[in-house]
Amino acid sequence: MSKAEAERIILGSGYIHIGEFKASETLPEPQAFCTDDNIFSYISGGATLKYAPSYYEAKDDLGKVSKTIITEEEATLTAGLMTFNGKTLDKLVDTARESEKTVNGKKYRVVKVGGVANRKGKKYIICFHHVDPVDGDIYVMIVGNNQAGFELSFAKDAATVVNAEFHAMPMDGEGTLIEYAEEIIEDDAAAGEGPDGNEGPGTNTGGEPDGEDEGEGDGKEPDDNSSGEDVAG
Numbered sequence: 001m002s003k004a005e006a007e008r009i010i011l012g013s014g015y016i017h018i019g020e021f022k023a024s025e026t027l028p029e030p031q032a033f034c035t036d037d038n039i040f041s042y043i044s045g046g047a048t049l050k051y052a053p054s055y056y057e058a059k060d061d062l063g064k065v066s067k068t069i070i071t072e073e074e075a076t077l078t079a080g081l082m083t084f085n086g087k088t089l090d091k092l093v094d095t096a097r098e099s100e101k102t103v104n105g106k107k108y109r110v111v112k113v114g115g116v117a118n119r120k121g122k123k124y125i126i127c128f129h130h131v132d133p134v135d136g137d138i139y140v141m142i143v144g145n146n147q148a149g150f151e152l153s154f155a156k157d158a159a160t161v162v163n164a165e166f167h168a169m170p171m172d173g174e175g176t177l178i179e180y181a182e183e184i185i186e187d188d189a190a191a192g193e194g195p196d197g198n199e200g201p202g203t204n205t206g207g208e209p210d211g212e213d214e215g216e217g218d219g220k221e222p223d224d225n226s227s228g229e230d231v232a233g
Contacts, residue, residue, distance in 0.1 A: 004185040010138065013046045014130040015039055016079050018091060021123040021143050027171055030139035030181050034129040041081035041088055044161045047128045049140050051075045051178060075168035075177040077126055077142050080161040086111040092146045092164060094119045126166045136183025142168035 017033060018040040052074045059066035081088060086109040090098040095118040098111050112118075123143055130138040148165035168177040 002186060004135075008135045008185065010130065010132075010135075012130065012132065013043060014128055014138075016041055016043055016047065016081070017125075017127045017129060019125045021125045021171075027125070027143070030127050030129070030141045030179065033125060033127055033141070034139065040091070040126075041079075042083045043079045044082040044159070045080040047077060047079040047140075049075070049077050049128070049178065073177060075142060077128060077140065077144075077166045077168070078148075078164065079128070080163050082159055082161050084160060084162055085109070088162070089113070089150065091124060092150055092162070094121065094145065123169060124166075136185045138183075139179075139181040141171075141179040141181075142166060142177065143171040144168045 015034065017035070017038045019033065019038050021027075053070050054072040054074075055068050056071045057066055057068045086098055089111050090096045093113050095115055096111050096113050097118060098109065100107060100109050102108070122145065124145055125141065125143055127139060127141040130140075132138070144167045146164045147167045148163065150162050150164075152162065153160055170176060171179070
């Protein structure tokens with residue numbers, strides 16, 4: 001481990017990206033998947049990844065010999081969704097159905113929720129992209145769906161935030177639940193070069209590790225999180 005990596009501090013929020021998962025297609029690389037086109041929502045309160053294994057321990061009556069094996073695994077990715085519309089709801093609820101209609105000359109998006117016979121059974125690729133132009137970007141990808149339902153609050157002095165909880169399902173033949181990817185920062189980056197090889201910190205926009213310049217249509221999110229603060233609340 002380089003000195004730069006040993007001194008890495010994870011600070012700040014990021015973006016949630018979502019897309020429908022199809023088992024017949026190859027799972028994309030997180031860096032290629034996270035684009036402006038599939039930002040699910042700007043978030044409030046950051047995002048939290050949780051991995052919780054369960055173990056079984058067998059031991060003799062006298063406690064002199066034992067053996068432990070892992071029996072179950074659970075992984076969840078939670079985030080507070082601050083920007084919200086009917087299309088967001090359609091992806092959060094398995095029984096949701098979205099349509100559009102015109103009433104009195106005004107166009108409306110209508111989402112119906114409920115009725116177990118209406119379940120879609122869809123899985124989604126959910127990727128959280130933590131942007132850090134100094135210490136390097138981090139990507140957390142799972143395949144699953146929201147199993148927390150939803151709650152909409154309408155208050156006079158607070159924005160509506162929908163708390164989503166995405167439960168991970170195996171994404172490949174190995175049973176992988178989480179793919180965590182981080183930029184590898186060399187020591188020379190800590191000595192005065194940014195992660196993209198340019199002089200000075202804060203020059204990397206969170207793009208591909210080949211060092212493409214910002215603004216060349218690489219589809220990455222705008223780098224507005226260089227301060228380390230939550231980009232969405």
